[in-house]
Amino acid sequence: MTTKLTLSVEQSIIEKAKIYAKQTGRSLSEIIQNYLEQLVDESEVNEIPTDLNKLIGVIKLPKNFDEKNELQDYFESKHL
Template identity: 60%
Template sequence: MTTKLTLTVDETVIKKAKSYSKQTGRSLSELIEKYLETLTDEHHDAKHISPKLKKIVGAVKLPANFDEKKELGAYFESKHL
């Protein structure tokens, strides 16, 4: 069951939130509901994945032969040499 909720929020925050919701294709109600769920989750632990991260998980498809250690080593080598 959904219930109507009236909030008082700074105008600048509302503008930013509306822009963000439009970019992500979600309503302000959905964003606020998910945020409140995250805050009040009784089973919250250190391994909890934030809603932002959940949205991007799986967005990048890596080749089956991708070697993370090799690529990470090459990145740090090029960065620091």
């Protein structure tokens, strides 16, 4: 089921969006709907599971901790 939505957007953005929609053969409604679906999907993916969320803050790391460097050191020591 679709529902009407009224938005306030800068005129220049609307003009550019209409050109983009025409070039891609889609409607503005379709483009905006796809964008909103993508936002919702990303936020659902980014939600931290409750069990994992309980662990946040349990381990205290030094302020200068460099996880990339630590990971590299780990792999180097593992494969030497």
